[in-house]
Amino acid sequence: MKSSPGDYTLFLQGKTVSLLLIREQTDNLLLIEEISAPEYQLKNKNLSEWVQKGAPGHTSWILYEIDLQKNELLESFSHSRNAWLLMNEEEHFLARLLSLKLTPVSYEDRKKIGPPPRDGERDHRSVWSPPLIIEGKRNPKPKALVYSTIWPKDHSPLANKKIDLYFSPDEKYPLPFWIQLSSGMGSTFAKALNMGKNLSSPSPKAVPRRYPEFTTGVERDEGGYYIEVKCPKYFQDFELVALTPNNQTITIPFSTLKNSKEHLELSLDLKELSEGLTYQMMLLPKKNPEYFAELKNSFTKTPAKSLQSF
Numbered sequence: 001m002k003s004s005p006g007d008y009t010l011f012l013q014g015k016t017v018s019l020l021l022i023r024e025q026t027d028n029l030l031l032i033e034e035i036s037a038p039e040y041q042l043k044n045k046n047l048s049e050w051v052q053k054g055a056p057g058h059t060s061w062i063l064y065e066i067d068l069q070k071n072e073l074l075e076s077f078s079h080s081r082n083a084w085l086l087m088n089e090e091e092h093f094l095a096r097l098l099s100l101k102l103t104p105v106s107y108e109d110r111k112k113i114g115p116p117p118r119d120g121e122r123d124h125r126s127v128w129s130p131p132l133i134i135e136g137k138r139n140p141k142p143k144a145l146v147y148s149t150i151w152p153k154d155h156s157p158l159a160n161k162k163i164d165l166y167f168s169p170d171e172k173y174p175l176p177f178w179i180q181l182s183s184g185m186g187s188t189f190a191k192a193l194n195m196g197k198n199l200s201s202p203s204p205k206a207v208p209r210r211y212p213e214f215t216t217g218v219e220r221d222e223g224g225y226y227i228e229v230k231c232p233k234y235f236q237d238f239e240l241v242a243l244t245p246n247n248q249t250i251t252i253p254f255s256t257l258k259n260s261k262e263h264l265e266l267s268l269d270l271k272e273l274s275e276g277l278t279y280q281m282m283l284l285p286k287k288n289p290e291y292f293a294e295l296k297n298s299f300t301k302t303p304a305k306s307l308q309s310f
Contacts, residue, residue: 003030003174009195010047011179015039016059017193019051020175023063023205029074030066032098033201047194052202065207065234066099073099074234075210079203084210097163097179102147105164110146130166130178135196143169144178172197209234212283212293218268225268227281229293232262235285240266242279252281273301 007022017039023031041057042050055061058080065075073096076085112125132142144166151158158181166178177192212231219226231238240252250272258265273279281295 002171004197006198006200007174008197008199009173009175009177010042010193011190012039012193013190017042018190019047019055021051021199021201022175023201025068028067028069030064030068030098031205031207032064032066033203034060034062034064036060048199051199054202061203063203063205063207067233068099071099071101072233075207075232077207084208093158097149097151097165098175100149100151102149102165105146105148111164130191132168132177133192133194134168134170134173136194145169168195209288209291211291212238212285214281214283214293214295215263217295217297218281218299223267225270226257227266227268227295229264229266229283230262231264231283231293235288235291237286239284239286239289240268241282241284242270242273243282245278250279270301275301277301 003022003025005022005024009020011018011020015038017037019033019035021033021035023033025031035051035055035058037055037058050056061079062085063077063079064073066072067074077083078085107127110127112123113128114125117123117125129142129144132139132144145168147165147167149163149165151161151163153159162182164180164182165176166180167174167176173195175195177195179190181189210232212229212235214227215230216226216228240254242250242252244250252272253269254266256264257267278298278300280298283293285291
């Protein structure tokens with residue numbers, strides 16, 4: 001569903017409230033802000049005023065960037081810590097959940113009210129729908145749209161678990177209002193205390209960018225020259241250049257041998273470089289060249305089986 005900046009859902013998970021706020025959505029990207037706090041911090045308080053005052057008592061305040069085309073989390077930045085979060089540092093449950101592919105649940109497969117019928121009997125039970133609260137007003141007879149997904153096999157407690165998400169039939173409210181996890185031990189869920197539109201946030205909307213960085217020097221074996229780079233996923237196209245001692249720039253062709261999470265291994269074509277000369281190497285994202293990586297040590301192309309670093 002298409003969302004608009006300011007769309008929000010306030011979830012309750014145990015004794016913790018988590019506000020999911022849409023900051024921006026395009027065809028390719030989704031920016032979601034998540035503010036979490038103990039439930040008592042919001043008791044009898046106006047949600048908008050609480051957020052504008054800096055969410056007093058919050059335990060986390062995170063901005064997520066999600067690639068909608070690849071269904072993956074690109075970046076997470078903590079405003080409360082003023083730092084980027086490692087992709088495996090937090091569970092990112094709610095934000096990551098919204099990046100998964102959802103499948104509609106048929107009427108027949110929906111959760112029903114009451115015990116199941118006996119063998120051979122028709123099922124006359126009504127479909128169950130959780131309570132829906134929009135702008136503080138409870139809908140007495142919600143007709144939810146239900147979608148399901150499977151959590152990835154990531155070795156977490158949620159790995160390969162089926163999750164049902166309940167959405168309002170009104171497309172003006174694109175975030176789920178009930179999340180149910182099916183497991184052998186029963187079901188746990190996150191429920192919405194409220195949902196609505198036009199909620200603003202005082203935090204910056206843009207996700208701060210990290211710089212790519214070389215993790216090795218230029219290495220050589222019988223197959224050629226190689227170098228490894230750590231690079232955020234939102235940087236896709238690069239230019240690799242070598243700088244001569246007199247500041248001439250030489251473009252270095254390369255191919256990507258491995259691309260695992262944020263780690264790249266590049267195969268380098270150094271035929272345009274002269275043996276015996278010392279070079280500096282830089283990697284520049286084509287759309288954001290200001291976020292460049294510079295090789296810490298200079299290198300010299302030699303006919304030997306390895307390159308000398310200084």
